[in-house]
Amino acid sequence: MSDDLSNQYENCNFCNKSKNDVKKLIVGDNVAICNECVDLCGELLIQLTNSTINPKEDNDINPSELKDFLDKYVVGQENAKITLSVAVANHYKRINNTNPDIELDKANVLLLGPTGCGKTLLAKTVARYLDVPFTVADATSITEAGYVGDDVETLISRLLGSANGDVERCEKGIIFLDEVDKIARKSENTSITRDVSGEGVQQALLKMVEGTVCRVPVAGASRKNPQSEMIEVDTKNILFIAGGAFVGINDVIKRRAEGSGIGFGVDVKTNKAADLKDLEPDDLVKYGMIPEFVGRFPTWVGLTELTEDQLIFVLTEIRNSLVAQYTYLFKTDGVALTFSDAALQEIASTASKRKTGARSLQAELERILMPHMFSLKEYAKQKITEVEITTELVKYPTKIAA
Numbered sequence: 001m002s003d004d005l006s007n008q009y010e011n012c013n014f015c016n017k018s019k020n021d022v023k024k025l026i027v028g029d030n031v032a033i034c035n036e037c038v039d040l041c042g043e044l045l046i047q048l049t050n051s052t053i054n055p056k057e058d059n060d061i062n063p064s065e066l067k068d069f070l071d072k073y074v075v076g077q078e079n080a081k082i083t084l085s086v087a088v089a090n091h092y093k094r095i096n097n098t099n100p101d102i103e104l105d106k107a108n109v110l111l112l113g114p115t116g117c118g119k120t121l122l123a124k125t126v127a128r129y130l131d132v133p134f135t136v137a138d139a140t141s142i143t144e145a146g147y148v149g150d151d152v153e154t155l156i157s158r159l160l161g162s163a164n165g166d167v168e169r170c171e172k173g174i175i176f177l178d179e180v181d182k183i184a185r186k187s188e189n190t191s192i193t194r195d196v197s198g199e200g201v202q203q204a205l206l207k208m209v210e211g212t213v214c215r216v217p218v219a220g221a222s223r224k225n226p227q228s229e230m231i232e233v234d235t236k237n238i239l240f241i242a243g244g245a246f247v248g249i250n251d252v253i254k255r256r257a258e259g260s261g262i263g264f265g266v267d268v269k270t271n272k273a274a275d276l277k278d279l280e281p282d283d284l285v286k287y288g289m290i291p292e293f294v295g296r297f298p299t300w301v302g303l304t305e306l307t308e309d310q311l312i313f314v315l316t317e318i319r320n321s322l323v324a325q326y327t328y329l330f331k332t333d334g335v336a337l338t339f340s341d342a343a344l345q346e347i348a349s350t351a352s353k354r355k356t357g358a359r360s361l362q363a364e365l366e367r368i369l370m371p372h373m374f375s376l377k378e379y380a381k382q383k384i385t386e387v388e389i390t391t392e393l394v395k396y397p398t399k400i401a402a
Helices: 003-007 035-050 063-071 078-095 119-130 153-162 199-210 249-258 281-287 291-295 308-316 322-331 341-353 359-374 376-381 391-395
Strands: 025-028 031-034 109-112 134-138 174-178 213-217 230-234 239-244 299-302 336-339 386-389
Touching: 025 035, 031 035, 063 078, 063 119, 078 109, 078 119, 078 239, 078 299, 109 119, 119 134, 119 174, 119 239, 134 153, 153 174, 153 199, 153 213, 153 230, 199 291, 249 281, 281 291, 308 322, 308 341, 308 359, 322 336, 322 359, 336 341, 341 359, 341 391, 359 376, 359 386
Parallel strands: 109 239, 109 299, 134 174, 174 239, 336 386
Antiparallel strands: 025 031, 213 230
16 A cells, blocks of 8 residues: 555544554555454454354354353353353254154253352353343342232343344343342241242242243333233243352252261261262252252352452453453553553452452452543643553552652
8 A cells, every 4th residue: 555545544434543543554445444443343253253153043052162262251160161061052952953752851050159250251151152132130139929029020021122122032042040049948948928039939930940931011111011012922942041159058068968978877077178069959959949940950060269360360361351441441541551460469369358259350450540540631641651550559559640
């Protein structure tokens, strides 16, 4: 391309950045695009390529390829990624099964693990890969019909909204039911009184999770308005992924293991920590989940708490990492943002102590970077072009003096 043609363009036609603010401005016939926009287009094409599997048209989902896609966004949790990938592939094989002699049972998935270990992200990333409607629902907000709160049909209304009102797409979507451990009944004994926050909600979810036809209002209409137009949505092909911390489930597993000695009068005690790999259906029932609900989630897997090294990886290496996001925000104001290795270690250590996993990382970065983000325009006037976050700035966040 000639210099004369290049000199006709000072800015990218897509992001409007000056050619002085980018590495390269590529000029064509009546258009100019910067290297950053080219990179962004490349990422979008990769995402489109990786999300071309539409279960309505293709039932040949490769669990290995799905797991590779999950690796880009979720740190660690190898067993969970493998289990979920296989479960999802089998689910859509079931949807597209045309053999009249074989009826494949529905297998929803239960994810157990501490806060911030990646349960929600796993479900959301699976939906992105498959390009299917997705919604997240907090199980604690659901009540039985007739009580104040969301009823179970609200889940389908939200999924239908995610599908832009397309019933066919909605019927092959994914619902992530979060905090499901919080609807465990309060004791093993069935209560005579109604338990609107526990067993009753589990009972209300049974038919929907297994497969039933729900009547929900069209987009924008209210369920409480008797004049609202209603449409029918069949839930038999909707994949339900439930997640919860299940605090104390390890103690349930350990007590069951200690009580399973061989021989008359055997009293077995062990100092070995219980492992979620040893989880059995009866453990979930002992915890407070009713047997019918447990039966609707035949596939379950435990996730582990993220280590400090894994938290650093979340900060810096995964696709769309937090450091990359904040670096971009600073760059828009002409300031380069960097972190020392010691600072990243300090951030990860602080987040780890809070016991909320990856969720605390963004809050920690907001706390550290807030004085700088507030002063970015001032930095530009003072010709400050770089901010390096050190351990000192992690412990005592303050803006940089000119």
